[in-house]
Amino acid sequence: MYAWIFRHLPGPLWVRILTSALLIGGALVLLFQYLFPWINELTNVSSNTIGLILL
């Protein structure tokens, strides 16, 4: 799958490497800024209070 994506990226090799790096970076930003905070709210895994249910 990833090889297929890499083959279908436009441009010479160095452009494709650069594009891949940007795509991976973008995916990391999405994970860190949106997905992980959302999962964190769902799971309550780091709650630290007494007698309160954090929603």
Add this chain to the structure above:
Amino acid sequence: MAATRTAARRAAERGSDRPHGRRRPARGAFALQVLGELLLTVGAIVVLFVVWQLWWTNVEADARQGAVVREFAQEIQAPAQPPATPAPTPPDYGPAPVPEGFANGDVIGVMYIPRFGENYTRPVLEGVGRDVLDTLGLGHYPMTTLPGAPGNFALAGHRQTHGAVLDNIDQLQPGDRIYLQTRDAYYTYVFRNSEIVLPTATDILLPVPHAANATPTESLLTLTTCHPRYGNQQRFIAYSVLDSWQPASAGPPAEIAARVAAAMGGS
């Protein structure tokens, strides 16, 4: 003739580069490969989630908490210098003032705990929701009293993530001083004891912990956080008693004078 031979050699070389040719894999094999790569991706995301929790939330929270302390410093007067030679007997300022009128997210003050390190300076805010605890700092349980009043001034903070404000709570030794700077005063608390309870033990937040209907005589500071480290099954509770206070005009207590100047002087 020569050109044809070169072309033929090129073709032969190309062939030898890929001894098996580029055979189109069977459809099933391709699907299996995609599935494998997706599973590897899920595994990487799980690892990244742990990285996010244990590293990135701390980076974010440290930056936000530093900003909150700087805002607080801009709001108050520059701290007065403590007198070079402290009075032989500390002056008695009477009963401690009790700040009031905090809404969720308002800054109550800044906490200094020398045992937690030279530069331990964390904001204390009203409320124990995620909005406060996950980025801003220590949160005050709104149903407990405020500093200075008899009763239980109870705070919550994260142990490992989101700034890890109370990571070293188990390092506190009886007699350790914990300082709270508010807009009007410095409160000095002395650590007394700690205990480990279940998350359902709400009676530690009573004015006199574990004693319903008792009338409080002391001003307690109660810190609550996760226990064990990296876990969430229990809560670590640390009790401190208000020892003394001084008005902001008297300057910070000597032990934290340099730290207060560093935290407040940057503005």
